[in-house]
Amino acid sequence: MARDLVLLFLISLLFSACDSKVFSPISDGHRSAASELFTPTDGSYGSLEDTYKALRTFHILKVDRNVDINSNTCPVVSEILKDSSSNPKDVYFALGVNSMLGCQIDSGMYEALVSRLQSVIKGANLLYDFYYSIKGLLVIKDQGINVLLENADVVFHSIKSLSQSGGRWRFSSDDSESSTYAAGLALEALAGVVSLADSEIDRSMISIVKNDIVKLFDSIDGYDDGVLYFDEKLDVEYHDPLSTSASVVQGLTAFAAVASGNLKDSQIPGDKILGLANFFLSIGIPGTTKDFYNQIESVACLEDNVLAVPLILSLSTAVISATSKDQLKVKVTTVLGSVSPPLTVKLVQAFSPDTRHNPVLAHQELRFDPESSIHSLDILPTSIDIGKYIFVFEILLHDPEHKKICATGGQAQAFIYYTGLIKIESAEIAILDNDVESVETKQKLDLSRDNTVSLSANHLQKIILSFHLTTPLGHAFKPHQVLLKLRHETKVEHMFVLKNSGKHFEIILDLLRLVEKFYYLSGKYDIELTVGDISMENSFLRAVGHVDLHLPEPSDKATRPPVPLVDPYSRFGPKPEISHIFRAPEKRPPQELSYAFLAVTLLPFLCFLIGLMRLGVNLKNFPSSSLPATFSILFHAAIAGVLLLYVLFWLKLDLFTTLKILSFLGVFLVFVGHRTLSYHASTSTKQKSA
Amino acid sequence: MVKSSGSDDARALIRSLRVAYSATPTTLKIIDLYVCFAVLTALIQAVYMGMVGSFPFNSFLSGELSCIGTAVLAVCLRIQVNKENKEFKDLPLERAFADFVLCNLVLHLVIMNFLG
Numbered sequence: 033m034a035r036d037l038v039l040l041f042l043i044s045l046l047f048s049a050c051d052s053k054v055f056s057p058i059s060d061g062h063r064s065a066a067s068e069l070f071t072p073t074d075g076s077y078g079s080l081e082d083t084y085k086a087l088r089t090f091h092i093l094k095v096d097r098n099v100d101i102n103s104n105t106c107p108v109v110s111e112i113l114k115d116s117s118s119n120p121k122d123v124y125f126a127l128g129v130n131s132m133l134g135c136q137i138d139s140g141m142y143e144a145l146v147s148r149l150q151s152v153i154k155g156a157n158l159l160y161d162f163y164y165s166i167k168g169l170l171v172i173k174d175q176g177i178n179v180l181l182e183n184a185d186v187v188f189h190s191i192k193s194l195s196q197s198g199g200r201w202r203f204s205s206d207d208s209e210s211s212t213y214a215a216g217l218a219l220e221a222l223a224g225v226v227s228l229a230d231s232e233i234d235r236s237m238i239s240i241v242k243n244d245i246v247k248l249f250d251s252i253d254g255y256d257d258g259v260l261y262f263d264e265k266l267d268v269e270y271h272d273p274l275s276t277s278a279s280v281v282q283g284l285t286a287f288a289a290v291a292s293g294n295l296k297d298s299q300i301p302g303d304k305i306l307g308l309a310n311f312f313l314s315i316g317i318p319g320t321t322k323d324f325y326n327q328i329e330s331v332a333c334l335e336d337n338v339l340a341v342p343l344i345l346s347l348s349t350a351v352i353s354a355t356s357k358d359q360l361k362v363k364v365t366t367v368l369g370s371v372s373p374p375l376t377v378k379l380v381q382a383f384s385p386d387t388r389h390n391p392v393l394a395h396q397e398l399r400f401d402p403e404s405s406i407h408s409l410d411i412l413p414t415s416i417d418i419g420k421y422i423f424v425f426e427i428l429l430h431d432p433e434h435k436k437i438c439a440t441g442g443q444a445q446a447f448i449y450y451t452g453l454i455k456i457e458s459a460e461i462a463i464l465d466n467d468v469e470s471v472e473t474k475q476k477l478d479l480s481r482d483n484t485v486s487l488s489a490n491h492l493q494k495i496i497l498s499f500h501l502t503t504p505l506g507h508a509f510k511p512h513q514v515l516l517k518l519r520h521e522t523k524v525e526h527m528f529v530l531k532n533s534g535k536h537f538e539i540i541l542d543l544l545r546l547v548e549k550f551y552y553l554s555g556k557y558d559i560e561l562t563v564g565d566i567s568m569e570n571s572f573l574r575a576v577g578h579v580d581l582h583l584p585e586p587s588d589k590a591t592r593p594p595v596p597l598v599d600p601y602s603r604f605g606p607k608p609e610i611s612h613i614f615r616a617p618e619k620r621p622p623q624e625l626s627y628a629f630l631a632v633t634l635l636p637f638l639c640f641l642i643g644l645m646r647l648g649v650n651l652k653n654f655p656s657s658s659l660p661a662t663f664s665i666l667f668h669a670a671i672a673g674v675l676l677l678y679v680l681f682w683l684k685l686d687l688f689t690t691l692k693i694l695s696f697l698g699v700f701l702v703f704v705g706h707r708t709l710s711y712h713a714s715t716s717t718k719q720k721s722a
Numbered sequence: 723m724v725k726s727s728g729s730d731d732a733r734a735l736i737r738s739l740r741v742a743y744s745a746t747p748t749t750l751k752i753i754d755l756y757v758c759f760a761v762l763t764a765l766i767q768a769v770y771m772g773m774v775g776s777f778p779f780n781s782f783l784s785g786e787l788s789c790i791g792t793a794v795l796a797v798c799l800r801i802q803v804n805k806e807n808k809e810f811k812d813l814p815l816e817r818a819f820a821d822f823v824l825c826n827l828v829l830h831l832v833i834m835n836f837l838g
Contacts, residue, residue, distance in 0.1 A: 123783060162826050595782075618777040620774075621775075625773070629770045630764050632768050633763055635762075635766075636760075636762035639762070640758075644752065648748070678830055682834045694831070705820060706820075711814050712815075715817045
């Protein structure tokens with residue numbers, strides 16, 4: 033049962049994620065994800081740009097940073113601000129980080145920075161230079177320092193001169209193609225110029241820009257479910273739809289804020305703002321820091337923009353259970369999850385996707401609970417049967433003033449699964465004789481638990497399984513899956529789909545026709561029945577019992593049963609361990625015995641020496657004169673040397689080394705041996721002749 | 723009677739043998755002693771093998787062959803050195819000794835290689 037519920041839950045999650053037109057606002061999920069995504073290493077978030085994005089995200093989400101990064105980041109910030117050659121982008125991010133960290137920056141430095149950024153703006157012809165310099169000046173102004181942009185009209189004109197038809201901008205005057213992403217940057221820069229201007233900007237210029245914005249919105253893309261986004265048209269410097277939409281939204285909201293309400297009357301309806309908000313929320317929780325920052329920063333811009341504040345309707349759950357008498361709960365918040373102004377949520381209608389023209393519920397007002405700020409509706413089990421429904425909601429604001437500043441987007445649709453218990457009745461399994469259609473055996477089944485029916489049939493008979501499914505309101509119910517499985521002892525499986533007519537489900541297995549499919553395998557078959565559906569709370573997979581089939585012997589042409597599939601996981605699993613067989617070591621004699629015999633082998637040598645003494649052996653024949661004596665000694669030494677070499681050969685040398693040394697030693701031995709022995713020979717012949 | 727005369731005969735035989743052998747030159751006696759020493763060592767090794775088995779068979783074989791081989795070479799030397807062997811009358815003693823030394827060295831090079 034637990035397995036069935038998990039399956040149900042997963043399927044419902046999948047459906048609610050894919051089809052629902054209702055998106056969730058920024059929630060605690062984003063807050064915990066932000067803490068995980070933006071993690072400092074060695075006391076900093078990387079570059080100043082990354083640090084700024086991390087700090088800004090935490091600031092918007094009101095998440096506490098637990099790590100102190102001031103000691104590592106502030107020196108970098110002051111170094112960049114002091115360096116007169118650093119580019120405007122670095123300066124802007126350094127200023128941004130400084131404003132949030134509150135590093136100790138010399139106030140005199142701000143004046144130098146202002147004049148430096150002013151001179152950059154004067155000489156700039158790249159959009160990025162305008163953008164970052166003006167944003168930098170805005171940050172300085174927010175610090176409470178009086179900043180006035182000189183020749184604001186000229187700057188406004190130079191930025192405007194980069195614009196092209198269709199409301200898009202070029203990155204520099206050399207570019208021939210225009211970009212949507214650049215349009216967002218330009219709008220934000222222009223908004224900055226207006227707020228920094230020393231004198232009022234020409235109103236006609238502002239209205240020209242407004243027309244550009246309207247044209248830009250003509251190129252907006254979207255999906256059927258009310259999601260709108262901007263896509264980059266420029267191939268050279270491509271930005272993904274999220275970056276592009278984020279850039280446009282930030283530029284638009286900034287410009288709308290300074291254009292003193294004039295933009296409100298233009299043709300940008302609240303629905304488009306809501307569509308963009310839906311786009312950012314439809315992403316869910318992004319996986320990269322860049323996407324995360326873009327989403328949060330844009331959503332924060334939309335939260336309190338002057339054009340239209342999008343209100344987001346979200347469902348606490350897409351699955352409503354009839355058995356636990358769940359309420360339909362709806363929440364209306366701003367994009368960042370703040371409480372909405374007073375309003376009423378109305379259920380316009382609810383209908384099954386198959387029968388659109390025939391709504392099951394219509395025109396009901398949801399009850400508002402001010403404490404939890406949740407709109408709820410009791411759904412009476414008598415009014416609605418279980419199944420999948422589309423609920424259409426409408427948001428009605430109480431205050432007419434709010435209607436001007438909030439975008440509710442007309443009607444919102446959501447998929448909702450109304451689940452409940454299905455009645456299973458008159459389940460039975462029977463064996464029929466084929467020729468006379470008479471029932472041989474018939475057994476009742478209780479499908480609320482596993483059964484152990486034991487049946488027996490031959491190939492001339494039929495197996496019939498039937499049951500009734502009824503919804504709580506007594507209607508017919510057709511689950512997504514109604515499957516019968518027969519599994520032979522040899523793990524060969526056969527699946528059958530049960531057909532229904534109204535409430536009655538039935539399958540007739542004509543064994544005569546199925547012998548071929550069963551591979552003529554006689555023996556015991558386990559029977560399993562699966563009935564499952566998303567909205568059926570008592571979905572089940574039950575063992576029914578088993579049937580003993582007596583099928584004819586296979587002919588020679590009959591197909592063999594398939595080889596059971598190898599478990600795919602076992603292919604990647606550990607291989608069986610290889611046990612090596614080594615030859616058992618030979619039995620060795622005890623050490624003492626071996627040493628004793630070593631002593632014994634020395635005995636004959638001792639006897640030999642004693643024998644020599646008994647024989648009166650002497651060294652009288654040893655040459656007495658110096659030269660022959662030397663040769664004689666050398667001769668003996670050479671023999672000893674050769675024997676020593678043999679011992680070394682036994683202990684560590686190899687044959688080649690031994691033979692090399694032996695060749696030298698041998699020549700020497702032959703030489704001295706010849707000299708010695710020829711001396712002996714000459715003395716013995718002298719003795720003889722004498 | 724017969725037995726005592728038999729033992730007397732044996733004694734007489736041994737005595738005559740000893741007398742005859744005592745006339746052998748000292749050099750030949752040395753060689754004889756050397757041969758006995760080598761054969762005795764070989765016997766001891768054979769006894770050891772009989773007691774503990776022939777596991778490092780190459781070691782046993784090389785020890786055994788070393789002894790037997792050097793004994794055989796010594797016997798050859800004795801044949802060449804013996805003055806009564808007219809066959810080798812012209813062969814100088816020193817030449818025979820040089821042969822003995824050379825053969826021994828070659829034999830033991832092989833033995834050492836085989837010893838393992």
